[in-house]
Amino acid sequence: MTKVTSSHWGAFEVDVRDERIVATRPFAEDPHPSAIPDILPQAVHHRSRVSRPSFRRGWLESRERTGRGGDTFVELPWDEALDIAAAEIDRVRKAHGNEAIFGGSYGWGSAGRFHHAQSQVHRFLNTIGGYVSSFASYSTGCAQAIMPHVFGVPFLQLNYEHQDGWHTIAEHTETLVMFGGVNPKNSQVSMGGVTRHETAGWFETFAEKGMRCVNIGPQRTDAPDGCEWMAVRPGSDTALMLALAYVLETENLVDRDFLGRCTTGYDRFRPYLLGETDGLPKTPDWAAPLTGVAADTVRELARRMATTRTLITVAWSLQRGEHGEQPFWMSAVLAAMLGQIGLPGGGVGYGYGAIGGVGKSFKGLRGVTFSQGQNPVTKFIPVARAGDMLRRPGEAYDFNGRRDTYPDIRLIYWAGGNPFHHHQDLNALHEAWQKPETIIVNEPWWTATAKRADIVFPATTPYEREDIGRSNFDDYLFHMPQLIPPVAEARDDYQIFAGLAERLGKAQEFTEGRRAGEWLRVLYHAYQGMARDEGVEVPDYEALQEKNWVRLPIQMEGPNRTLFAPFREDPEGAPLPTPSGKIEIFSATIDGFGYDDCPGHPVWLPPSEWLGTATAAAPLHLVSPQPGDKLHSQLESALADVEGARPETIVIHPKDAARREITTGDLVRVFNARGACRARARVSDDILQGVVALPTGAWFGDPGTNVDPDGNPNVLTRDVGTSRLGQGCSAHTTLVEIARL
Known part of the structure; x- marks a missing residue:
């Protein structure tokens, strides 16, 4: 049997034989298909799958907490396992209230819209009284806090609805200035799936046109x-x-008319820029020793930006560091000074290349959604502060103008995601993870998070259940068939939560009396009606099952009219939803927070760890980009079996390598005061001297391992917030040393 299915890294054909996935092939309509699915058959049937409901022995026998990560597990039948878990959830909520429950999920578990782990776990927890939630993501948490103050709209809405599409850029942009680059490797993936991978193809078009891309x-x-x-x-x-x-x-290359009509606060920012407030004019000569970029190079680029149609793009990675708010805010100020915001192919854009959906332009047609319900608990934390929450219950912290206290979490329920992949300073997180009374995880594989849980329910992968694939940022609609039976005793999240809800007297609230297949038809019927209201005809559910997939006529190939075009033309008649109605170069709101690490306009704040503070013990700056061979840490179990693929590869400059007698292929130890990991060196002059790059995604090792064996860079990163405003992930603020093993 051969069928097409969808995933976060795109659509692909799947061959099934004897109830096993045996091969995958690229989807015929994808011009640049991802190679990620190649490892799928090995991953789905890997020995690291969780076979049966499993309980950590120390917790099961005595409710002991401190053995997480190093204990053995006891397998139990499903009914008994659900009884025990439901009783524990009930005990915690009755003894401590629902503010003692943290609902963890990262949303990347499946491109299918019903079996979306985040929706499932949050809907379940909401039916039993709610949970402490988290704000934003590790990828964009800092930006999601700062950018609404600047432009007045949610950051992700800005990314997907108010930026120029690739067609517009190709037609109008003359100079593309990319802070953090635009990496086709990262655009392999997108929330809910990206069917046609086009980023690399667009850059071929830009080159043919003669666009200057920096x-x-x-x-x-x-x-x-x-x-x-x-x-x-x-x-x-x-x-x-x-x-x-x-x-x-x-x-005098500033568009002062635009600044006067469309921005507020330049008069507060300009004295800082010229050094009148701090005695440091921000000249190219001032910046040269900080950045490593020659002053004349900066002058030449500035003049070109001012005399050509220029689009400034900023990668999400720039806000994943200490003071990550500043480059995002300052890029908006720089674009405003050029006066090209609102012109096609000009201004500023965020996240191009970060995921495949950015740069695509579609008519507004939402996807299929399984309602999470309403959360009665209002307390939340910034997502990257999960470690602090566990370490310091009751302690006060600042976030985006609020002052709150961390909740006292007694129970964590995690479904979809692996915090021991994406959180910082994993050795410290491991210690904090011992504090809650109970940790429950739904997971297909024995990840580092599953190994550190007390109760592990074996969950199906997207290939073991039926679903609907549809993303707001894609023009394809998929019926995702169940390709194989559930592996071992795996159940889908809906079955697991329905069983728990029944035991807690909330079955009707969670299921509304429907099985999963019935929900698929109900949700699809609602989607079909919504599409019809937008003038888009989609087949009925049975026809979609038969077709397997359809392409929707929703792509916009001409210039898209962004939020900023009408604003530029008439800022008084079409104001932005900021306090001033304009782009806020100076924000009175932020200034009123009184944060010294994020004042009222963009400023240069050197990170605590960067090449400007390098020491003999930690002389190299570590960046940790997304992996090219998988999504986050998914499929890692099978990749780790590939000969020579692990430990992960670290890129190092030839001069840095020679000083340490390192050559390509050598095993190395990467270390600092927080931890150490192994890696395999690749010497290249494609990286700046003094900088090393180690991708994320290798599974974190077991406790007691002095050196993480497979190369997870988050044993090295700092677990501190970007600032009191954003409290985002600061993984790129990291110094290390490397030695040959």
Whole structure:
């Protein structure tokens, strides 16, 4: 049997024989298909699958907490396992209230819209009284806090609805200035799936047109071949942007009419830029030793930006560091000074290349959604502060103008995601993870998170259940058939939560009397009606099952009219939803928070760990990009079996390698005061001297391992917030040393 299914990394054909997935092939309509599905057959049937409901022995026998990660597990029948878990959930909510329950999920478990782990776990917890939730994501948490203050709209809405599409850029942009690059490797994936991978193809079009594309970052490979590379020190992008702005201001290249009509606060920012407030003019010569970029190079780029149609893009990675708010805010200020915001192919855009959906333009047609219900608990934390929450219950913290206290979490329920992949300082997280009374996980594989749980329910993969694949950022609609029976005793999340809800007297509230197959038809019927209201005809459910997939006529191939076009034309008649109605170069709201680590306008704030503070013990700046061979840590179990694939590869400059007598292929130890991991060296001049790059995604090792064996960079990263405003992930603020093993 051969069928097409969808995933976060795209659609692909699947061959099934004797109830096993035996091979995958690219989807015929994908011009640049991802190679990620190649490892899928091995991963789905891997020995690391969770076979039966499993209980950590120390918890089961005595409710002991401190053995997480090093204990053995006891398998129990489903009914007994659900009875025990339901009783424990009931005990915690009655003894401590629902504010003692943390509902963890990261949303990348499946491209299927009904069996969406985040929706399932949150709906279940809401039916039993709610849970402490988290705000935003590790990828964009800092940006989601700062950018609504600048433009007035939610950051992800800005990314997907109010930025120029690739067609517009190809037609109008003359200079593309990419802070952090635009990496086709990262655009392999997108929330809910990206069927046609087009990022690399668009850069071929840009090259044919003669567009000048400038990749500003520590790695040449962060942008496609043919782009200019301006090598810049990690963490110094704000200084470079300020130097560009200084040239625009002092050479009278600023669009003062636009600043006057469409922005507020330039009069507060300009004295800082010129050094009148702090005695430090932000000249290219000032920025050169900070950034590593020659002053004349900055002047030439600033002049070109001012005299051509210029689009500034900013990678999500720039806000994943200490003071990550500043480059995102400053890029908006720089674009406003150029006066091209609202012009096709000009202004500023965020996240191009971060995921495959950014840059695609579609008519507004939402996807299929399984309601999570309403959460009666209002308390939440910024997502990247989960470690602090466990370490410091009751302690006060600041976030985006609020002052709150961390909840006292007694029970964690995690479904969809692996925090021991994406959180920082994993050794510290391991210690904090011992504090809750109970941790329950739904998971297909024995990940580091599952190994550190007390109760592990074996969950199906997307290939063991029927679902509907549809993303707001894609023009394909899929029926995702059940390709194989559930492996061992795995059940889908809906079955697991329905069983728990029944035992807690909430079955009707959770299931509404429906099985999974009935829900699929109900949700699809609602989607069909919504599509019809938008003038889009989709087949009925049975026809979609037969067809397997359809392409929807919703793609916009001409220039898209963004939020900023009408605003530019008439800022009084079409104001932005900011307090001033304009782009806020100075924010009175942020200024009123009184945060010294995020004042009222963009400023240069050097990170605590970067090449400017390097020491003999930690002289190299570590960046941890997304992996190219998988999504986050998914499928890692099978990849780790590939000969030579693990430990993960770390890229190092030839001069740094020679100083340490390291050659390509050598096993190395990467370390600092927080931890150590193994890696396999690749020597390359495609990375800035003094910088090393180790991708994320290797599964974190077992407790007691002095050196993480497979190369997870988050044993090295700092678990501190970006600032009191954003409290985002600061993984890129990390210094390390490397030694040959």
